[in-house]
Amino acid sequence: MRKLGLIAGGGALPLSLAARCAASGRPLFVARLKGMADPDLAQYAGADIGVAEIGKLFSTLHQEGCEAVCFAGVVKRPDFAALKPDLRGLTLLPGVVAAARRGDDALLRHLLGLFEREGFAIEGAHEVDRAMTLPPGPLGRYALGPEHSADLAQAIAAARTLGGFDIGQAVVVAGGLVLAVEAQEGTEAMLRRCAELPTHLRGSPEARVGVLVKWPKPIQDRRVDLPVFGPDTIERAAAAGLAGIAGEAGGVLLLQRDDLIAAADRLGLFIVGISPGAEAGS
Amino acid sequence: MRKLGLIAGGGALPLSLAARCAASGRPLFVARLKGMADPDLAQYAGADIGVAEIGKLFSTLHQEGCEAVCFAGVVKRPDFAALKPDLRGLTLLPGVVAAARRGDDALLRHLLGLFEREGFAIEGAHEVDRAMTLPPGPLGRYALGPEHSADLAQAIAAARTLGGFDIGQAVVVAGGLVLAVEAQEGTEAMLRRCAELPTHLRGSPEARVGVLVKWPKPIQDRRVDLPVFGPDTIERAAAAGLAGIAGEAGGVLLLQRDDLIAAADRLGLFIVGISPGAEAGS
Numbered sequence: 326m327r328k329l330g331l332i333a334g335g336g337a338l339p340l341s342l343a344a345r346c347a348a349s350g351r352p353l354f355v356a357r358l359k360g361m362a363d364p365d366l367a368q369y370a371g372a373d374i375g376v377a378e379i380g381k382l383f384s385t386l387h388q389e390g391c392e393a394v395c396f397a398g399v400v401k402r403p404d405f406a407a408l409k410p411d412l413r414g415l416t417l418l419p420g421v422v423a424a425a426r427r428g429d430d431a432l433l434r435h436l437l438g439l440f441e442r443e444g445f446a447i448e449g450a451h452e453v454d455r456a457m458t459l460p461p462g463p464l465g466r467y468a469l470g471p472e473h474s475a476d477l478a479q480a481i482a483a484a485r486t487l488g489g490f491d492i493g494q495a496v497v498v499a500g501g502l503v504l505a506v507e508a509q510e511g512t513e514a515m516l517r518r519c520a521e522l523p524t525h526l527r528g529s530p531e532a533r534v535g536v537l538v539k540w541p542k543p544i545q546d547r548r549v550d551l552p553v554f555g556p557d558t559i560e561r562a563a564a565a566g567l568a569g570i571a572g573e574a575g576g577v578l579l580l581q582r583d584d585l586i587a588a589a590d591r592l593g594l595f596i597v598g599i600s601p602g603a604e605a606g607s
Numbered sequence: 608m609r610k611l612g613l614i615a616g617g618g619a620l621p622l623s624l625a626a627r628c629a630a631s632g633r634p635l636f637v638a639r640l641k642g643m644a645d646p647d648l649a650q651y652a653g654a655d656i657g658v659a660e661i662g663k664l665f666s667t668l669h670q671e672g673c674e675a676v677c678f679a680g681v682v683k684r685p686d687f688a689a690l691k692p693d694l695r696g697l698t699l700l701p702g703v704v705a706a707a708r709r710g711d712d713a714l715l716r717h718l719l720g721l722f723e724r725e726g727f728a729i730e731g732a733h734e735v736d737r738a739m740t741l742p743p744g745p746l747g748r749y750a751l752g753p754e755h756s757a758d759l760a761q762a763i764a765a766a767r768t769l770g771g772f773d774i775g776q777a778v779v780v781a782g783g784l785v786l787a788v789e790a791q792e793g794t795e796a797m798l799r800r801c802a803e804l805p806t807h808l809r810g811s812p813e814a815r816v817g818v819l820v821k822w823p824k825p826i827q828d829r830r831v832d833l834p835v836f837g838p839d840t841i842e843r844a845a846a847a848g849l850a851g852i853a854g855e856a857g858g859v860l861l862l863q864r865d866d867l868i869a870a871a872d873r874l875g876l877f878i879v880g881i882s883p884g885a886e887a888g889s
Contacts, residue, residue: 404807426783483772490765492785501708503774506788509808510800518792518800525686526791 328352329453330391330445331371332382333362334398337555337580338450342397343369345454354389356382361400376403380413383443393446395453396436396549402429428491430542433549449548450578457582459554459598461574465586467595473536473568475501480538480571481599488542494552497567499527499535504565512539512552516561528566533593535567541576554596555580559588569595576601610634611735612673612727613653614664615644616680619837619862620732624679625651627736636671638664643682658685662695665725675728677735678718678831684711710773712824715831731830732860739864741836741880743856747868749877755818755850757783762820762853763881770824776834779849781809781817786847794821794834798843810848815875817849823858836878837862841870851877858883 329346333339333355340363346353347369355362355371362373370389374382386394405422408414417439424435437447451458463469469477480498483506488494493507497519504522507515516537519527528534539552554570554577562570569589577598579585589596611628615621615637622645628635629651637644637653644655652671656664668676687704690696699721706717719729733740745751751759762780765788770776775789779801786804789797798819801809810816821834836852836859844852851871859880861867871878 401805402808404805406807428783428785431783483774486768486772487788490768490785492765492788497790501710503710503772503790505790505792506769506774508779508785508787509804510787514800518796522791523683523686525688526684 326351327392327446328354328390329448330386330389330394331355332394332396333357333366333371334396334400335361335363336399337363338553338578339363339398340365341457341580342395342450342453345457352390354386354391356385358398358400361398375409375411376400377408377410377414377418379417379439380411383413386445391445393448394440395448395450397450402432429550430491430545434546437546437549447548449551451551451575452548457578458551458575459572459577459579459596461598461600464596464598465589467569467589467593469569469571469595469597473595476534476536477538477571477597477599479503480536481540484538484540485543488540489544491542491544494542495537495539497535497537497565499567502526504535512537513557513561516558516565519565519567520561524566528568530563530566530593533566533568535565537562537567537570539570539572539577541573547576551576551578553578553580554585556584556588559585559592559594559596563588563592563594567594569597571595571597571599574598574600608633609674609728610636610672611730612668612671612676613637614676614678615639615648615653616678616682617643617645618681619645620835620860621645621680622647623739623862624677624732624735627739634672636668636673638667640680640682643680657691657693658682659690659692659696659700661699661721662693665695668727673727675730676722677730677732679732684714711832712773712827716828719828719831729830731833733833733857734830739860740833740857741854741859741861741878743880743882746878746880747871749851749871749875751851751853751877751879755877758816758818759820759853759879759881761785762818763822766820766822767825770822771826773824773826776824777819777821779817779819779847781849784808786817794819794840795843798840798847801847801849802843806848810850812845812848812875815848815850817847819844819849819852821852821854821859823855829858833858833860835860835862836867838866838870841867841874841876841878845870845874845876849876851879853877853879853881856880856882
């Protein structure tokens with residue numbers, strides 16, 4: 326197996342991937358992005374690298390013999406004016422900033438291109454660990470009921486359209502109403518806002534209504550930035566009175582899968598993966 | 608001039624329209640929706656009517672000789688289970704609830720149909736007072752700069768697409784990024800959320816970036832629920848660091864027009880009306 330350079334932002338995803346590599350015996354080097362990567366990643370071979378130290382990142386990955394890289398974890402859009410790039414970073418930064426002005430997707434594509442031109446293969450998190458994505462069909466104890474299928478179809482249609490505009494990857498629909506659409510605030514803030522809407526617009530723990538749908542953007546490079554479900558997603562969806570969460574089968578990453586399923590089973594929410602193309606009949 | 612029955616929800620719009628009718632000598636009767644309408648409306652001929660007292664509303668409007676009705680002001684989606692309908696309301700409520708399940712636009716269309724079948728003509732607020740909508744071109748002292756035209760075009764395209772899904776009527780774009788999309792939370796909450804995003808994603812009072820666009824839904828009946836700009840819109844947009852606000856010329860209602868323009872001039876924001884079809888070249 327070719328050696329993997331894991332470029333680790335914040336959150337639990339990089340830890341899961343590193344553990345997976347260790348368990349399968351895959352050689353690994355972790356580039357821990359300063360101020361973002363979980364300190365627990367220090368248990369694996371790696372180095373701390375600033376987000377604009379591109380020269381150091383490239384040379385370290387080459388020295389370590391990494392043939393492929395995987396971008397994983399949360400990387401907030403930096404304040405480009407406040408970055409401290411190294412020499413290589415300085416030459417690349419203008420192109421990065423220009424790409425960033427064209428949206429999140431353009432920025433990611435540009436970064437991937439830089440790594441590819443440097444000779445690295447790019448692997449998505451779902452390629453590093455195939456067990457990590459949402460499978461088709463129900464996950465956990467609760468299945469999607471027929472009373473939720475209209476909301477689900479509406480939410481998928483809206484999420485796909487929004488994604489085409491490089492807007493967010495998440496939509497909440499309850500009882501035929503689009504309650505919320507995610508843009509730069511993130512899924513957690515969006516679900517919090519749903520929980521603050523008048524109770525008659527949404528469901529409750531006693532009578533759950535509505536569904537959160539996350540769907541990859543049709544324009545996006547699936548090797549980075551796939552939408553994510555984690556235990557927090559379930560907790561927040563439950564607090565908003567939703568009946569469940571759904572996403573594209575194979576197109577949503579699962580964080581802490583066991584905890585995720587346990588939370589859904591405990592709170593009575595469904596989790597379902599929808600195969601692309603099958604959503605009209607769902 | 609035919610006598611107008613003004614069905615008044617919350618906010619300043621019904622007061623503006625009533626004042627306009629009084630100034631122009633148009634006969635007027637104000638149905639003040641209980642718990643919503645501004646108490647100052649009591650200065651005009653009218654009556655307090657509960658939101659589900661449809662029988663009383665119809666008979667009162669007929670007795671008063673109203674030939675046309677105008678729906679104006681904020682009417683929050685009620686909790687249908689908690690309504691206290693009169694006899695006529697009881698017979699009509701199931702249809703209203705069924706329409707509400709198909710979204711905001713379906714609900715409004717259904718309500719308009721009920722009034723039309725009862726013999727009333729429907730007038731939009733912009734028909735009652737033509738001076739009330741956003742004119743084409745700049746309003747106030749500040750004009751749209753060329754540095755804002757890409758954000759403007761992107762926001763218009765997104766808003767029109769979202770409207771086609773009966774999602775909100777408002778989008779914020781800054782520096783090529785869609786910062787926020789409005790759904791059920793309303794424009795004020797959406798702008799508040801923009802003001803909470805990291806400052807490097809948005810502008811500031813010193814270097815304003817980005818635009819709020821409001822655009823009518825392509826599917827909507829323009830006689831009700833046109834998007835609105837008021838002085839609050841400018842205050843909130845300014846707090847979020849935006850450079851200005853824009854909307855469809857003739858398709859956005861202006862509340863407290865003088866105060867709106869004064870706020871924009873004081874805070875340095877542009878207001879611009881875009882003629883439909885001209886947005887690609889803007």
